Amino acid sequence: MATIVVLIVFALFLGAILTGGYNKQMLARFRSHWLWDWITTVDHKKIGILYLIGGTIFFVIGGIEALLMRTQLFYPNNDFMVGRTFNELLSMHGTTMIFFVAMPLLFALMNAVIPLQIGARDVAFPFLNALGFWLFLCGGLLMNLSWIFGNAPDSGWTNYVPIALNEYSAGTGIDYYVLGLQISGIGTLIGGLNFIVTIINMRTPGMSFLRMPLFTWTSFVSSALILFGFPPLTAGLFLVMFDRLFGANFFDVAAGGNPVIWQHLFWIFGHPEVYIVILPAFGIMSEVISTFAKKRLFGYTSMVFATLLIGFLGFMVWVHHMFTVGMGPVANSIFAIATMAIAVPTGIKVFNWLFTLWGGKIRFTTAMLYAVGFIPTFVLGGVTGVMLASPPGDYQYHDSYFVVAHFHYVLIGGTVFGILAGVYYWWPKMFGYLLNEKLGKLNFWLFFIGFHMTFFIQHFLGLFGMPRRVFTYQPEDQVELINQISTVGAFLQAVAVVVLVINVIYSYRNRVPAGNDPWDGRTLEWTITSPPPVYNFAQLPKVRALDAFWHEKMNGKKELEPAEPVGPIHMPNNTHLPFLMSLAFFVSGLGFVFRSNEVGALGLIFVFLVMFMRSFEQDHGYHIETDEIEKTEKGASV
Amino acid sequence: MSAQVDRTDASAGLPAHPERATMEGRNKVLGFWLLLGAETVMFACFFGTYLALRGSSMDGPTTQELYQIPMVALSTVILLTSSLTSVIGVHGMHQNNYKKMMFWFGVTVLLGLSFLGLEIYEFVEYVHEGHTFTGSAFGSAFYTLLGTHGAHVLFGVTWITTLMIQARKRGLNLDMAPKFYLASLYWHFVDVVWVFIFTVVYLMGKVS
Incomplete structure (x- = not known):
């Protein structure tokens, strides 16, 4: 049945595209619709906003899953969400929050800010940038369709085999996980590659590597x-x-397979993944702290090298997730020491932030509150990380709520605080108006208190012996009160998120134009209008020092010297092919999920067809002429 | 710009390294090297999986019984030669010699196709001997590693063919040069992976 539906949809889709089965007027109407502009956009600023919207939607979904779980754990022996449903909730919550919330929201900020910070007109591969976004969205939608079409993935975000194999997880739940992540993973890989090439090749004259803002640096390493x-x-x-x-029999022990292979492959990815989502947050914090302390970042060079070192060591420590698998004391010791070594560069960063604050002229805006709240919170998460890095200790903490508390401290206290700081900080640049500070501060305090209430107490919950991923506990376990406090905290965080949404709506209705430079900024993005024109810089700026804009301000100038005369600017054309290609991937994924290999293969064939269509297309882009640029710039200054 | 003119005269004006002459070209070359880095990691994972599971042949034939070095050696020679011909093709591009470039890329495609033919023949033989994808963990790992490589060869053959069709229409210009250059980079990469497969899978499978 499902196969037939998919086949029909696919046939309609193929027929419409290949035969042009709609009349000319309809096509014109289609193309003039505002949505078409967003579907075909290759502008990094718009793609950043798309990532922001996509990530927020999944954040709400993942948050609801968390609230349902916390509700279930409010009473002992509660029967609100039990058994497989609870497993599905925890698996989807983890996977959604990591892959479809943390990463896209960081990509949103990276897209919106990096080209501006390095003085570029766009990313290196605008087409791939759009493709990356649509693949992320298709992957996320595919995975969340599992809630509608039957069973959701239920083997945890780590998807350990053999419980993720057909034998122990019947139905199609895990297939949504596998294909959804595969599709969005391609998108993420493309996005990362794009940022590396952009940062290496597209910097404006004078923007040497050691003059790059720290957010660009950390995003570079993260990419x-x-x-x-x-x-x-x-x-x-x-x-x-x-x-x-x-x-196949990779993990089936009866046929000679070995389940530990999955654990290795997953964690060789999984450990760098946590640095992928924390490093850009470090960068945001560095920007925010330096701006609102009105000081140059303390120890900039050591920050850069600490970032590189964390990136390098991030690949050397994956086995610390597998201490209890039983690989022996030698392997465990080596990886334990490597893990503890990461505390050194991280400590360097923390002290640099503190020294930047020291003696600074501090303004406590919402962004700064998040940055300042982040430092002790993240240090707590880091300290429990070092505790977990010790194998004998890990044997005790393993799979308990202690681990849950630890990674929520680094992922919320680090990444989410970082994202929220970044959103408050760069919102005026992205949208042209400021977010309300009063509501912002309310949002911060609710979120901060709610967060610590939820997770601080979970350290003790873990030490008292409550295992993670269980759907209930007994009254005689004496963990009822702790669980109830934790649940109340979770709902407090939800209220904070609602306040954030209200803030966005309220600030939009009562728009306060931000101007070019609302925060007295230090870097290039604050030299141009908010939101920036499609070409970003009418003339590429000439960078003469770290914190280029601040340097000019200190020399009594209002803007940067241009590095080139005014001239026509070359821009890439909009294209619908990324959307089409992602749609084909989506159909293919859905086909494989429904065990209809024909549809899966057809979708893949269509992917390659679109790829070759793109290769044959001669797309030279267009030019924005000089007089048009001058008109835009004049309009902006009025 | 008509295609006829392009093919003969316009190419004479190309700079010494046409693939890096434009910003787009430089971005593409750097981006492609990075993509090959990512591909290397993926193949490394499949190699690791194969090495972990190659002893698990269950009831099927073992590596020693299965592998026929002479035929695999022939495949290796064919693929290595195709790498050489793609180098000559890129050399032709650097000399602005359209005909030379097209001829040698054409030879590359033919060699790639004959490699694929031999590989398919080899797989059919193996299946007859009871070495199947679902039969054992060894079979799964073997066909995944070799199949991924074979799929890369197939994609490379298709890619170069379509590039040649484009070049026939448009001639050799600053737009086409990076494309051919990348295709040849890709082809070398596929070749290097095969060198590792020949060593790690076949030669080591024969001795261990």
Whole structure:
């Protein structure tokens, strides 16, 4: 039945595209619709906004899943969400929050800000940038369709085999996980690659590597981690897919397979992944703290090298997730020491932030509150990380709520605080108006208190012996009160998110134009209008120092010296092919999920067709003429 | 710009390294090297999986019983030669010699196709001997590693063919040069992976 539906949809889709089965007027109407502009856009600023919207939608979904779980754990022996449903909730919550919330929201900020910070007119590959976004969205939608079409993935975000194989997880739940992540993973890989090339090749004259703002630096290293971290996940997902769909035996011990292979491949990806989502947050914090302390970042060079070191060590420590697998004391010791070593560069960063604050002229805006709240919170998460890095300790903490508390401290206290700081900080640049500070501060305090209430107490919950991923506990376990406090905290965080949404709506209705430079900024993005024109810089700026804009301000100038005369600017054309290609991937994924290999293969063939269509297309872009640029610039200054 | 003119005269004006002459070209070359880095990691994972599972042949034939070095050696020679011909093709591009470029890329495609033919023949033989994808963990790992490589060869053959069709229409210009250059980079990469497959899978499978 499902196969037929998919086949029909696919046939309609193919027929409409290949025969042009709609009349000319309809096509024109279609193209003039505002949505078409967003579907075909290759502008990094618009793609950044798309990522922001996509990530927020999944954030709400993942948040609801968390609230349902916390509600279930409010009473002992509660029967609100039990058994497989609870497993599905925890699996989807983890996967959604990591892959479809943390990464896209960071990509949103990276897209919106990096080209502006390095003085570029766009990213290196605008087409791939759009493709990356649509693949992320298709992957996320495919995975969340599992809630509608039957069972959701239920083997945790780590998807350990053999419980993720057909034998123990019947139905199609895991297939949504495998194919959804495979599709969005390709998008992420493309996005990371794009940022590396952009940062290496597209910097404006004078923007040497050691003059790049720290957010650009951390995103650069994080993109490199994506580039080398995601292929192991791709490989691992292929193995699970082949085992589940085509009867391979990678993980079936009876046929000579070995389940530990999945754990290795997953964590060779999974550990760099946590640095992928934390490093850009470090960068945001560095920008925010330096701006609102009105000081140059303390120890800029050591910050850069600490970032590189964290990126490098991030690949050397994956086995610390597998201490209890039983690989012996030698392997465990080596990886324990490597893990503890990461505390050194991270500590360097924390002290640099503190020294930047020291003696600064501090303004406590909402962004700054998040940055200042982040420092002690993240240090707490880091300290429990070092505790977990010790194998004998880990044998005690393993799979308990202590681990849950630890990674929520680094992922919320680090990444989410970073994203929220970045959103408050760059919102005026992205949209041209400021977010309300009063509501912002309310949002911060609710979120901050709610967060610590939820997770601080979970450290003790873990030490008292409550295992993670269980759907209930007994009254005699004496963990009822702790669980109830934790649940109340979770709802407080939800209220904070509602306040944020209200803030966005309120600030939009009562728009306060931000102007070019609302925060007295230090870097290039604050030299141009908010939101920036489509070409960003009418003339590429000439960078003469770190914190280029601040340097000019200190020399009594209002703007940067241009590095080139005014001239026509070359821009890429909009294209619908990224959307089409992602749609084909989506159909293919859905086909394989429904065990209809024909549809899966057809979708893939269509992917390659679109790829070759793109190759044959002669797309030279267009030019914005000089007088048009001058008109835009004049309009902006009035 | 008509295609006829392009093919003969316009190419004479190309700079020494046409693939890096434009910003777009430079971006493409750097981006492609990075993509090959990512591909290397993916293949490394499949190699690791194969090495972990190659002893698990269950009831099927073992590596020693299965592999026929002479035929695989022939495949290796064919693929290595195709790498050489693609180098000559890029050399032709650097000399602005359209005909030389097209001829040698054409030879590359033919060699790639004969490699694929031999590989398919080899797989059919193996299946007859009871070495199947679903039969054992060894079979799964073997066909995944070799199949991924074979799929890369197939994609490369298709890619170069379509590039040649484009070049026939448009001639050799600053737009086409990076494309051919990248295709040849890709082809070398596929070749290097095969060198590792020949060593790690076949030669080591024969001795261990």
